[in-house]
Amino acid sequence: MSPLPHSDVIVIGAGLAGLSAAAALSKTGAQVKLFERRPYIGGRAYSYDHPALAETIDSQHVVLGCCTNLLDLAQQTGMSETIRWYDELIFLEPNGNRTPLKPGSLPAPMHQMASFLGAPMLRLADKATIATGLMQFLRGFPHDDSESFASWLKRTRQTDRAIRHFWEPVVIGALNDTFERCSLKYAGKVFHESFLRSPEAGRLGVPAAPLSDFFAPIASLAVRSGVDLRLKAGLESLQQMADGRWSLQVAGETHTGNAVVLACDFKQTRALLKSLPAAEEEHVRLDAAFDAFVPAPITTVHLWFDRDVTGMDHAVLLDTRIQWVFTKSRIRRWPESRGSYCELVISASWPELEMGREEILSSALAEFEMFFPAVRQAKLLKSGVLKEARATFSVTPGLDRYRLQQTTQWPGLFLAGDWTATEWPSTMEGAVRSGRLAAGAVVGDRMRFMAAELPATGLMKFL
Structure with missing residues (x-):
């Protein structure tokens, strides 16, 4: 079968990473094809019609005010209109105690101090250890990800109630794992960004539509910009040709492109990279990297x-x-x-x-x-x-050294996905960042498509 018309860039995977990469690249005038093996967009952030229930269900995802790249994309596409924003988090105990944490009139990082001091879910000793712990994240969080959050809790002598009623719900809810399997770096990032940096950074946004519907405007924007989006089109094989271009078999058809962005999960990416020619030591290195992901x-x-x-x-x-x-x-x-x-x-x-x-x-x-x-x-x-x-x-201690960059040893082949090197944990924001970083790598300017970080406010501006 003869190749179909040539593309500048072919993106594999229409999750948030792939959609973000395709949308960014299309703005440059590049001819982009976007293939997704599933019948829907969104990747792991998806919704589907449950046949027995006759309802559309998904696993609820949320966004914070500090998720600047996701929110920038939402603003561009009109998704922001379907986000419900909340300034208050309510913690409930089985005994009926209700603790609302919300910003007050004090400047950051003290903007939640009034509600925190009055929190019935915590005793005075708990609040003292939490305050002491949070002070360690005022200037940021560790760049080294080798220490576990469990080790930090023990080292800072957090009380049992402080752990159960503050650190645990936030860390497990945000990072989806136990303290032993979460690095201090990413736990610290959660608290620095969402509790200390500014009231706006910690705002909670909840999509008010099923996820596939919520993300549909990204696909619509990409298509309007010229992206050729195809669903139920799984990648079967890829290889680099003698002239440096890439040839891909997708749903029984041959496609060629100058560059390819693999925006797949780490399991599928591993299989695809192992199919490419490379020195034995490179395959050993890649195996070690992918084995580190849990x-x-x-x-x-x-x-x-x-x-x-x-x-x-x-x-x-x-x-x-x-x-x-x-x-x-x-x-x-x-x-x-x-x-x-x-x-x-x-x-x-x-x-x-x-x-x-x-x-x-x-x-x-x-x-x-x-x-x-x-x-x-x-x-x-x-x-x-x-x-x-x-x-x-899982953002396990020491994982950073295994998170792959968006560029690869194969010229013209790039990686996207929340698991790549984004400096973010496994989140929607991490996925969008990875797609934009990959798009930047394709055009030779890694940061070209990245949104600015949310500035610190109040006293945090001086730290």
């Missing part, structure tokens, strides 16, 4: 009731397997007559991978009722359990 699971429980049972849009749940509850019917502004839709998020859910649906559901409902007794009077109309075994990767 996928981490998230389990979500989806509940539809005949009425509102929470009275709030979202909350952090303490002393339970459930880290978050999102009342998606409220976030999406459903009319009351439509009932209530709640999603319960269980991060780092290795135990749940071994459990059956009914066991997960009954356990989650029992815990949910402890926080929201109105569940007992409501009628559960339907329910679903979604397990994502490879939802994120």
Whole structure:
């Protein structure tokens, strides 16, 4: 079969990384093809129509104010109109205690001091150790990722209650793993950016649409800019030709391009790179790098009731397997007559991978009722359990030296994906950054498409 028309750049994978790379490159006037093996965009941040439930479900993702590249893309595409913004985080205890953390009138980094000092979920000794710990992140976070967050908690003598009611819900919710498997660098980054840098940096944004619908404007922008987007088009093989161009077999067709961006997960990328010619020591190096990545699971429980049972849009749940509850019917502004839709998020859910649906559901409902007794009077109309075994990767201590750069040893071949070297953990922001960094590498200017970081405010400007 003769090659189809030649492209300047071919991007493999229409997750956030691939969409971001394609959208950036199309602005330069490059002819870009974007292939996705699935029938939908978004990669791991996707939604789908559940046939048995007749509902569209996804695993809830959130964005923070410090996610400047994702928000820049949202502004360009119109996605920002479907983000609900919240300045308050509510922590709930099973005994009914409610702790709202929100900015006050004091300048950063003291903007949450009033609500923090009045937090019933913490005792005075807990607050003292937390304050001492946060002070270590005022000027930033460690550049070295070799120490675990567990080691830091022990070293700074954090109290048990401080760990359970502050450090644990934030770190496990943000990084999706246990303290032993999270490096201090990325845990510190979470607290520096979301609690200290500025009130705006810590704002919580929740997409008010199913994820595939939420990200659809990125694909629309790319297509309007000339990107040839094709779904159900999986990459079967790639090879570099004698003239330096790349030849790819995609869905039974041959395509050629000057450059290729592999915006796949680390498992698929590993298989593709191993198919390319390289010195034995290079393959050994790549194997060591990919072996260092550990996928981490998230389990979500989806509940539809005949009425509102929470009275709030979202909350952090303490002393339970459930880290978050999102009342998606409220976030999406459903009319009351439509009932209530709640999603319960269980991060780092290795135990749940071994459990059956009914066991997960009954356990989650029992815990949910402890926080929201109105569940007992409501009628559960339907329910679903979604397990994502490879939802994120773990930012284990020492992982940075294995995270691959966007450029490779093969001229014209580039990598994107939240797992590449972005200086961010496994997040939507990390994925967008990787795509933009890869696009910059393609045009020879790595930072060309990157948005500016959110500036510090208040006293943080002087640190």
